Amino acid sequence: MSSDYAYITGIGQSEVGMRLTRHPLSLTVDAVREALDEAGLDISQIDGVSTYPGRVSAMLGFSPVGADELVDALGIRASWYAGGMEISSQLGAVTAAAMAVRTGQARHVICFRTVYEAAAMARPEEYPMSRRGRVDGYSQWTAPFNALSAAVWTAQYAMRHVKQYGLTREQLAQIALTDRANALLNPRALVREPLTMDDYMSARMISTPLCLFDCDRYTDASTVIIVSAADALDEVSCTPVRIEAMAGSVERLSWDQAEWMACYPTGEDLWKRTDYTPADVDTVQLYDGFSFQAVAWLEGLGFCERGEGGRFIEGGTRIALDGELPLNTFGGQIGGGRLHGFGFAHEAVVQLRGKGEARQIQGDPRVAVCTSGGGPLATALLLVRD
Amino acid sequence: MAAPRPLPRLDSDNTAFWTGGKDNELRIMRCRDCAAFIHPPRPVCRNCLSDNVAPEVVAGTGVVDTFTVNHQKWHPAMEVPFVVARVAIDGAPGVYLTTNIVGCAVDDVDIGDRVRVMFEQQDDVYLPMFEKIS
Ligand SMILES: [Zn+2]
Numbered sequence: 001m002s003s004d005y006a007y008i009t010g011i012g013q014s015e016v017g018m019r020l021t022r023h024p025l026s027l028t029v030d031a032v033r034e035a036l037d038e039a040g041l042d043i044s045q046i047d048g049v050s051t052y053p054g055r056v057s058a059m060l061g062f063s064p065v066g067a068d069e070l071v072d073a074l075g076i077r078a079s080w081y082a083g084g085m086e087i088s089s090q091l092g093a094v095t096a097a098a099m100a101v102r103t104g105q106a107r108h109v110i111c112f113r114t115v116y117e118a119a120a121m122a123r124p125e126e127y128p129m130s131r132r133g134r135v136d137g138y139s140q141w142t143a144p145f146n147a148l149s150a151a152v153w154t155a156q157y158a159m160r161h162v163k164q165y166g167l168t169r170e171q172l173a174q175i176a177l178t179d180r181a182n183a184l185l186n187p188r189a190l191v192r193e194p195l196t197m198d199d200y201m202s203a204r205m206i207s208t209p210l211c212l213f214d215c216d217r218y219t220d221a222s223t224v225i226i227v228s229a230a231d232a233l234d235e236v237s238c239t240p241v242r243i244e245a246m247a248g249s250v251e252r253l254s255w256d257q258a259e260w261m262a263c264y265p266t267g268e269d270l271w272k273r274t275d276y277t278p279a280d281v282d283t284v285q286l287y288d289g290f291s292f293q294a295v296a297w298l299e300g301l302g303f304c305e306r307g308e309g310g311r312f313i314e315g316g317t318r319i320a321l322d323g324e325l326p327l328n329t330f331g332g333q334i335g336g337g338r339l340h341g342f343g344f345a346h347e348a349v350v351q352l353r354g355k356g357e358a359r360q361i362q363g364d365p366r367v368a369v370c371t372s373g374g375g376p377l378a379t380a381l382l383l384v385r386d
Numbered sequence: 387m388a389a390p391r392p393l394p395r396l397d398s399d400n401t402a403f404w405t406g407g408k409d410n411e412l413r414i415m416r417c418r419d420c421a422a423f424i425h426p427p428r429p430v431c432r433n434c435l436s437d438n439v440a441p442e443v444v445a446g447t448g449v450v451d452t453f454t455v456n457h458q459k460w461h462p463a464m465e466v467p468f469v470v471a472r473v474a475i476d477g478a479p480g481v482y483l484t485t486n487i488v489g490c491a492v493d494d495v496d497i498g499d500r501v502r503v504m505f506e507q508q509d510d511v512y513l514p515m516f517e518k519i520s
Contacts, residue, residue, distance in 0.1 A: 133395070134392070134393050134394060134395035134396075135392045135393070135394055135395065136394065136395045136397070138426075139392075140394035140395070140400065141426060141483075141484055142484045143391070143392040144391045144392055144393055144394060144511070144513050145391070145470055145484055145485050145486050145513070145515075146391060146456065146460070146464065146468065146470070146486070147456075147470045147484055148392075148460040148461075149458070149460055151458070152454055152456055152470050155454035155456075156452045156453060156454050156470065156471075156472055157452070158454075159452050159453060159454050159497070160451075160452040160497065163452075163496070163497045164497075204457065205455070205457040205458075206456075206457060206458045207454045207455065207456045207457065207458060207470070208454050208455040208457070209454075210454075254426075255484075256472050256482050256483075256484045257425065257426075257480070257481075257482055
């Protein structure tokens, strides 16, 4: 059975914290249980598993649980599964699952992302970073120059925006300020202390123009999104959210050979696959591992012209919870925690179902965009509640 | 420069690039059929798929395309601040190198600055760093 659309049904999330001691597989199962409960599904109805980036043994904190382990640990009889890093970014695991259910490979797919970086930092003997010798692959072009973090790579795009288009620190601050204000209303958010413009402006620099508050923090958590086939919706008890369009495009798979980040071609391609337009969107949940990435996503998705992102968010009213385009209503990664992409899809569904409680946006939101990725990695999903 | 830098593992694709500094040469892979430059270096042209490619010596000058001043110590031995930049290489359209701008104060670097390569040797690797052309 094939269908033009796949649907998000259950969503779930574990405890979100730092230096948790609960086993990462147990965190994953917590999120699975919540998602199954919400969907009214039993684990025996799950026949697919999808994850990003799969288990990474050299950096276990980054990804301690793989698709294969979850299949086996939960006794899932899988007719389709996938996990890997060579995909258009974190939510690429959801786009893969959507294609699987649309082509009849599976009916209900658990998509998950489990992160354990704070715990791993605290317990290096249990979660060692394997010390490699020399570097190869893409990092050979950056690491020898001590460009060791995505913060540094992203900062160079941000600096070009500063110099070419006039992005100011006060404008950029609106991502962190919005995130942190929204996080105060989210009981599961990682960072639940207020942040002021003065705090932001006096923060220490990480890599210009990005300061401490422009960066997310290592987090321990698991997030689950269940993707279901159109002809399996009669098995679920929650309001399904339709994946209207999805995209994950790139021009150069490189952090330094591409003029701009992959959010631009990805945003352009998303709108080619739908009759909806940016004007129809009620809320955006945009990847902000570093604040500037959300600014670039606003431009890439066509909410404003390229170069206008700073002016678009100026003052913060437009992207606030009660603004015309509420952004990252769970706190994004900067406030909500480094859920690594999956938090944005989770929150889009929360909002479209009207389950945001203190942080629920007004009106009757029906259309949301969620994204993951920065640099050469980008995935965008357009979600609709019919 | 205190702490040793992570060094690339040399292989048949990248050795010409990473060891060119021994002869004070900045070498970028180029297609002999369509003349496109190929970076990172690979044994096939990304423009015409030809495998008739070879490293070519370029002038070693360029322009700062963008940059950042890194203040965070990513490991305890790291000396900060320093400039990470992306340099557009003269004579090799479309090729950018992530590098460091050295020999000047970190606040003296800006987009559009003209720079020239200088190599820093560590073991068998010659890292192309750049300094401003005054
Ligand atoms: Zn060619």
